[in-house]
Amino acid sequence: MINTITLNPSLDYIVKVNNFKVDELNRSVGEQIYAGGKGINVSIVLKNLGVENTALGYVAGFTGDEILRQIKEHDVDCDFVKLENGLSRINVKLKSDGETEINGSGPDITEEDLKSLYRKISKLGKGDFLILSGSIPKSIPDDIYENIMKALLYSGVEFIVDATKDLLLNVLKYRPFLIKPNHHELAEMFNVEIKGDEDIIKYAKKLQEMGAKNVLISMAGDGAILITENGEALKRDVPKGTLKNSVGAGDSMVAGFLAGYLKNHDIKEAFKMGVATGSASAFSEELATEKEVNELLAKMN
Template identity: 60%
Template sequence: MIYTVTFNPALDYVIAVNQFTLGMVNRTVRENIFYGGKGINVSAMLANLGHESTALGFVAGFTGDEIERGVRTLGFHSDFIKVEKGISRINVKLKSDQESEINGIGPEITEKDLEKLFHRLSGLKPGDVLVLSGSIPAMIQNDIYERIMERLDKKEIRIAVDAEKELLLNVLQYHPFLIKPNKHELGQMFGVKLDGEEEIVAYAVTLQKRGALNVLVSMAGDGAILIAEDGRVYKQKAAKGIVKNSVGSGDSMVAGFLAGYLEKGDYGYALKLGAACGCATAFSEGIGTREEVLRLFKTF
């Protein structure tokens, strides 16, 4: 079974306004509500690919109830922990001449709530896959990924981590199966600006030497590079299309890579499917459909 963790899921209220004017009444020309959170995005793409997963995390209030209801319509299971104080976030994403976002705070997560999460994770079995992705809410200490991986160490669970800078660097000692920084995040980790593929490969190899088994670097329109556990470097160009939405593209790539690897145990195939999934979401308003993924996969 695949499990995803989203510490701070949200309802993403995405609205479009023609020529937004500050201080005036503006009317939307298009609006959608999506169930947001990096782990939720991963589970949604896995469902589209025919792979079961269970989403873990914290929800609260009426928005949390809607998130629980909504993810069922996306085709995957959830086992969220109900938090007593606060409400799950509503994030407002405004698309106009410029794009703007207002993100909510989220509920108050206590140490008792975290222990409930640890208890759920203790039930994972050898061969299971766990995806840890996204930022950590302010009320949770930044070592939470390390605490989770320490508890699961030596249990033969494949763990994928998609996070920024220290959150990612600090878990390398636990040998995650997969990490997925994007090109910008990889440069930030080492305080450099990466220009060419040779530099990207060199710094990705450094992360592998520090403990990661597989390092997948997404490069937006330039595709992706994988430094695989078998020592090979795999490269994949991006598909061609019109980008409509960058949210969830990296999460979709993670989902596609894991699905591809679990299906065939082949890193080249996994990278190809991951790239198709990432592009399918980038070319869609929401998470890319199975049909779009398969169409793009055939173009590689």
């Protein structure tokens, strides 16, 4: 079974305003509200690709109810911990001449709430995948990803981790099946300037030396580079298309990679599927559908 964890999900409120002016009344020309969170995006795209999975995490209040409603609209199974107090956060994204974001902080998560999540994941075992992605709330210990992997160390669960800096670096010793930083995050982790593919491969291999089995580096319009478990460096360009929305493209790449891998455990085909799925989301106003992914796959060698 495939499981995703989103510790700090949100309702993303997208507002479009022409010529936004500070300290004046502005009227929107377009609005959208959708459930946000990297793990949730992965779950939705996996389901779109025909891969059954369960979304885990925390929700609270009426905003949490709406997050669950929207996830279930995509036929994704949910097993979130419902918090007694607080509200799941609302993130406001204002699009005008530029783009401004205001992200909420989210509800407090208690020690008992943490135990509830651990009880849910304790049921996982050999053959299961657990995807850990995104930021964590301030009320949760910084080593939460590390502790989750440690708790399941001998269970046979395979881990996929898409997180930044220390959240990612600290889990490498637990040998995650796949990690997916982007090239900017890779540079930040090693405090270096990335000047080209050779640098990306060099530092991606360092992450592999630290414990990761497969290292997937996304590079937006420049494609992606994969360091396979046997040390082979592969690169794929993105297929041609018009960028419409970069939100969720990286999460879609993770979903596509796993969906491709589950078909026949071919890591190269998984890589191809990951790039196609990430691109399909980037070329769409919403997250990738199976039809969109297949159309791009047909154009790739």
